[in-house]
Amino acid sequence: MQFTDSHIHLQDYKTNNTQQIISDLRNCGFAKLICVSSQPADFAEVARWADLAPELIIPAFGIHPWYLDKITDNWPEQLRSYLLKYPQSIIGECGIDRLKGCNLDSQISILRAHIKLADELHKPLNIHLVHAEDIFANLIKEISTPYMIHSFYGSINFLNLLLRNNAYISINPKILLRPRAAEIIRFVPLNRLLTESDAPFQSNYRDIFNLIKQISRFKSLTEKNVADHIKQNLQNFTKN
Numbered sequence: 001m002q003f004t005d006s007h008i009h010l011q012d013y014k015t016n017n018t019q020q021i022i023s024d025l026r027n028c029g030f031a032k033l034i035c036v037s038s039q040p041a042d043f044a045e046v047a048r049w050a051d052l053a054p055e056l057i058i059p060a061f062g063i064h065p066w067y068l069d070k071i072t073d074n075w076p077e078q079l080r081s082y083l084l085k086y087p088q089s090i091i092g093e094c095g096i097d098r099l100k101g102c103n104l105d106s107q108i109s110i111l112r113a114h115i116k117l118a119d120e121l122h123k124p125l126n127i128h129l130v131h132a133e134d135i136f137a138n139l140i141k142e143i144s145t146p147y148m149i150h151s152f153y154g155s156i157n158f159l160n161l162l163l164r165n166n167a168y169i170s171i172n173p174k175i176l177l178r179p180r181a182a183e184i185i186r187f188v189p190l191n192r193l194l195t196e197s198d199a200p201f202q203s204n205y206r207d208i209f210n211l212i213k214q215i216s217r218f219k220s221l222t223e224k225n226v227a228d229h230i231k232q233n234l235q236n237f238t239k240n
């Protein structure tokens, strides 16, 4: 059985033992991971991880709404140059966070810039949304490329809207501790579901094994069937 992680910050392990982590990921049965950046200072490190294991790690370049104060005026050029240098790369993480982000108008305009760049370069988007369903609902029509919502724990109404728009819904193992886990996981069709760790922050990548197990229980399917679909979904999403 093979696993995928659609949202991991490998650069934030801040380790010299990159090879050891890559070996562990391979030994655990990971087939693909999306390594997401949070700010321009991450771009070179994310690129380095992708260079070390190009068949395993898809780099994602973008600016997280928590770190808009870390960018300089030339951020669009920096971002574009990494996206062009890595043809397999995607955009992210980017998004809106009403709880913890910077000024909301800046967040919206920076997310819009990511959406425009995605359209121009035909790149999928890895999106962070916290308490921002209403704002995102207004931006959906501007998105022309595939996108995923990472660590989803939103309303069923919003989920319906996202699914009608062919979004991918990425689930973090932490969801299993929350009351609506079963409801959300049952609601997302198997061909729209992704799994992620958000390591080293929210979960460990090894927690994805139990997540697959619980998804298979909620959906009354075999673990292998779930894992195979999720792997295929990631491939469809990234075209990698």
Ligand SMILES: [Zn+2]
Binding pocket: 007, 009, 036, 093, 198
């Ligand atoms: Zn993240």
